[in-house]
Amino acid sequence: MTDLLRRLVRTPQGAIGLLLLLVLAAVCLFGPWLAPQDPEKIDFLGRFRPAGAENWFGADQLGRDVLSRLLVGARSTIPMALAATLLGTVIGSVVGTASAYLGGRWDEAIMRTIDAVMAVPGLLLALLLVSTLGNGATNAMVAIAVAFAPGMARVTRSVALNVRNQDYVKAAIVRGERGSWIVFREMLPNVMAPVVIETTIRVSFAVMLFATLSFLGLGAQPPASEWGLMVADARQYVHQAPWILIAPSIAIAVTAIAFNLLGDGLRDAMNPRNER
Amino acid sequence: MTTPVLSIRNYTLDYLTAGGPVRVLQDIALDIAPGEVLGLVGESGSGKSSLAWAIMRHLPKNAREVSGDIRLGDTDLRALPGRDLTRVRGRRIGMVFQDPSTSLNPTLPVGRQITETLVITRGLSQAEAWTEALALLGHVELRNPEALMKRYPHEISGGEKQRILIATAFGCRPELIVFDEPTTALDVITGARILELFTRLRAETGVAALYISHDLALVSRVADRVAVMKHGKLVEEAPADRIFRAPQHPETQILVDAVPRPERRLVHDQPGERVLLAAQDISVRYARRRLFRPAPPPATQAVGFNVRAGEILGVVGESGSGKSSIARALTGLADFSGSIRFDGRPIAAGRAMDRQYRRAVQIVFQHPDSSLNPRQKVGEILARPLRLFGGNVSDVGRLLEQVRLPASFADRWPHQLSGGQKQRVAIARAFAAKPSLVICDEITAPLDVSVQASIIELLLTLRAETGTAYLFITHDLNLIRQIAHRIAVMRGGELVDLLPIDAIDAEHVHPYTRDLIAASPTPVG
Numbered sequence: 001m002t003d004l005l006r007r008l009v010r011t012p013q014g015a016i017g018l019l020l021l022l023v024l025a026a027v028c029l030f031g032p033w034l035a036p037q038d039p040e041k042i043d044f045l046g047r048f049r050p051a052g053a054e055n056w057f058g059a060d061q062l063g064r065d066v067l068s069r070l071l072v073g074a075r076s077t078i079p080m081a082l083a084a085t086l087l088g089t090v091i092g093s094v095v096g097t098a099s100a101y102l103g104g105r106w107d108e109a110i111m112r113t114i115d116a117v118m119a120v121p122g123l124l125l126a127l128l129l130v131s132t133l134g135n136g137a138t139n140a141m142v143a144i145a146v147a148f149a150p151g152m153a154r155v156t157r158s159v160a161l162n163v164r165n166q167d168y169v170k171a172a173i174v175r176g177e178r179g180s181w182i183v184f185r186e187m188l189p190n191v192m193a194p195v196v197i198e199t200t201i202r203v204s205f206a207v208m209l210f211a212t213l214s215f216l217g218l219g220a221q222p223p224a225s226e227w228g229l230m231v232a233d234a235r236q237y238v239h240q241a242p243w244i245l246i247a248p249s250i251a252i253a254v255t256a257i258a259f260n261l262l263g264d265g266l267r268d269a270m271n272p273r274n275e276r
Numbered sequence: 277m278t279t280p281v282l283s284i285r286n287y288t289l290d291y292l293t294a295g296g297p298v299r300v301l302q303d304i305a306l307d308i309a310p311g312e313v314l315g316l317v318g319e320s321g322s323g324k325s326s327l328a329w330a331i332m333r334h335l336p337k338n339a340r341e342v343s344g345d346i347r348l349g350d351t352d353l354r355a356l357p358g359r360d361l362t363r364v365r366g367r368r369i370g371m372v373f374q375d376p377s378t379s380l381n382p383t384l385p386v387g388r389q390i391t392e393t394l395v396i397t398r399g400l401s402q403a404e405a406w407t408e409a410l411a412l413l414g415h416v417e418l419r420n421p422e423a424l425m426k427r428y429p430h431e432i433s434g435g436e437k438q439r440i441l442i443a444t445a446f447g448c449r450p451e452l453i454v455f456d457e458p459t460t461a462l463d464v465i466t467g468a469r470i471l472e473l474f475t476r477l478r479a480e481t482g483v484a485a486l487y488i489s490h491d492l493a494l495v496s497r498v499a500d501r502v503a504v505m506k507h508g509k510l511v512e513e514a515p516a517d518r519i520f521r522a523p524q525h526p527e528t529q530i531l532v533d534a535v536p537r538p539e540r541r542l543v544h545d546q547p548g549e550r551v552l553l554a555a556q557d558i559s560v561r562y563a564r565r566r567l568f569r570p571a572p573p574p575a576t577q578a579v580g581f582n583v584r585a586g587e588i589l590g591v592v593g594e595s596g597s598g599k600s601s602i603a604r605a606l607t608g609l610a611d612f613s614g615s616i617r618f619d620g621r622p623i624a625a626g627r628a629m630d631r632q633y634r635r636a637v638q639i640v641f642q643h644p645d646s647s648l649n650p651r652q653k654v655g656e657i658l659a660r661p662l663r664l665f666g667g668n669v670s671d672v673g674r675l676l677e678q679v680r681l682p683a684s685f686a687d688r689w690p691h692q693l694s695g696g697q698k699q700r701v702a703i704a705r706a707f708a709a710k711p712s713l714v715i716c717d718e719i720t721a722p723l724d725v726s727v728q729a730s731i732i733e734l735l736l737t738l739r740a741e742t743g744t745a746y747l748f749i750t751h752d753l754n755l756i757r758q759i760a761h762r763i764a765v766m767r768g769g770e771l772v773d774l775l776p777i778d779a780i781d782a783e784h785v786h787p788y789t790r791d792l793i794a795a796s797p798t799p800v801g
Contacts, residue, residue, distance in 0.1 A: 166647075167641035167642075167643060167646045168646065168647055168648055168649040170641065171641065173608070173609060174607045174608060174609060174634065174638075175664055175709075176629070176634040176664070185652075186649055189651035189652075
């Protein structure tokens with residue numbers, strides 16, 4: 001594990017991605033203490049105040065400090081996206097591996113079902129689920145997880161099919177091992193590498209999907225300072241005070257880029273051929 | 277004396293690794309005269325292939341050439357810039373690789389790949405190249421070259437691919453051809469025909485060749501002179517007929533001793549009379565019948581045999597003969613029709629096999645690299661069958677010592693072991709269940725001759741200790757004639773012969789069995 005980290009830091013993408021993520025993690029953990037002002041303190045004299053000494057990133061339509069809102073809002077944005085992706089990954093990789101292990105008709109049935117689910121665009125599926133389950137951040141998280149699972153299942157299955165043909169899996173079948181042992185102990189550890197990389201890339205999608213849901217009013221509810229919601233609120237003042245829109249947009253972009261860079265770095269670090 | 281085609285002087289090569297430079301080749305000095313075939317023999321890791329790549333000037337990025345020079349005729353290969361090198365590769369030096377299945381581009385028809393090479397190396401026009409390619413393919417005894425040229429690599433067999441590659445290499449009329457284990461990936465009979473072809477083409481064209489292999493018996497048949505390598509050094513160089521009869525260096529001695537010779541029996545006892553496993557009318561079918569497609573033909577047709585307690589039954593045949601399908605049926609990996617009785621008890625097919633049978637019948641697979649889970653330590657791998665079949669988990673150390681590995685290997689990951697060591701762990705895993713029959717599916721095929729000899733020795737010791745019977749699947753007839761009590765010969769899914777070992781030279785054997793014996797290279801001398 002430490003070896004992997006060392007190799008990760010040696011690639012420029014990995015090092016930058018990791019650094020950005022550490023900053024984001026710090027913001028998630030200590031955001032409320034770092035914030036210079038109360039994110040929900042309304043100041044009517046300071047409405048649409050541009051960036052300056054008083055509000056570093058400016059103030060929004062209610063005079064709330066944009067920087068403080070961003071710092072506090074990180075908590076409700078990044079962990080949610082991460083949780084949604086992880087949940088989707090766990091469901092998807094277990095289903096994909098099990099499907100590859102079972103093979104034959106079961107594989108056919110599972111994969112065709114997944115194909116059918118995948119035919120519905122992710123956002124549409126998430127919208128459908130949220131409108132069934134009701135608004136709210138937790139429901140949005142579940143919806144994103146469900147929307148991600150089929151894609152993960154496909155990626156995992158393609159790797160697992162190769163693993164399924166390895167002799168150690170055959171040896172386990174010959175020993176008379178139960179299916180759950182073969183899926184969880186023999187196959188899953190060997191399909192993890194590409195799955196981990198796929199996950200890091202999908203976290204950035206989740207951030208944006210989550211922001212989209214909140215933007216549409218289906219995710220986090222006002223006055224929460226979730227970043228997507230901040231963009232949605234700022235939309236009508238874009239000509240008056242563009243900074244209210246630009247600041248959270250940049251924050252979302254930086255998060256997405258950080259996870260993408262980490263994914264790229266991991267891909268290089270986990271490739272055993274690069275081991276010299 | 278004439279100028280040698282290839283001349284290597286004091287060549288030393290290092291690979292830079294995270295742990296500092298590693299010496300791969302040390303003071304290599306070789307000459308190949310025009311028309312001469314030099315055989316290069318050594319274990320894996322002895323630097324044979326690195327030398328081949330050094331001659332082809334295609335070394336990995338971390339290679340550092342310390343000293344020496346490589347000359348092709350009067351050209352200094354080391355001094356050639358990249359652009360001139362492309363005029364040497366293919367045109368003046370040809371190369372034939374080990375694995376024909378990865379040597380051709382799967383997205384282009386075979387014909388295009390040959391003509392492209394001819395157009396580039398010999399400057400022919402497309403039409404000339406096409407006629408030339410037809411002639412070349414006809415010359416390597418390929419039937420219907422016209423149709424073959426339009427096919428894609430996956431539509432032809434491994435032997436045909438290797439013939440095409442050899443035809444192309446000779447067709448470019450180089451001064452030197454490097455052969456890197458060209459028959460290792462092929463079965464005996466196909467390999468023997470490729471060797472015949474090589475000998476004939478060589479006599480016709482008089483091209484010089486460097487023939488790399490780990491099989492001393494094979495090299496001594498095709499080469500004029502043989503050079504033996506060990507740990508990057510040349511330890512002995514002698515004419516082919518002398519190296520086998522009178523090896524000078526201890527390393528050569530080891531290689532000579534490791535070559536299996538049918539007349540040197542390693543097993544002297546007779547098995548018991550009790551029938552351990554009786555298989556009747558076993559036929560294995562892979563794909564199930566689809567809605568609109570007829571069922572595919574079975575991989576084996578109604579094969580019947582029995583294995584007696586403590587017996588070594590050899591199963592031989594070329595690839596695709598159904599040998600491995602038998603192993604898969606007996607271990608429940610493939611469904612079959614027919615009946616198996618084990619110790620007098622009938623056994624159900626496929627996944628319904630009971631625990632007692634699964635304990636008593638174990639299998640060791642061909643590829644040591646894929647038979648151990650890379651994410652489990654050796655200790656975990658061995659503890660699992662112990663736990664499952666009611667053994668004591670603390671026995672892992674004892675199991676490792678039983679296969680002549682130190683007990684401390686329990687803490688290692690599979691990738692930290694060599695191929696032979698991995699195969700020993702796989703054998704230990706099979707013996708953890710205290711089996712009465714172990715199926716060995718080509719377990720020595722991917723190993724070096726010397727490692728193979730030590731694995732065979734281990735299996736025989738284990739058999740002496742435990743009284744286990746072996747079903748030994750292989751395509752190496754010389755090897756199986758050393759150890760088996762009876763030999764089953766398979767072809768095209770049928771059992772053509774089932775003979776006691778003494779009767780294999782007899783008159784009444786199946787013609788195919790005789791072909792197999794003829795194709796197995798016996799050492800010169």
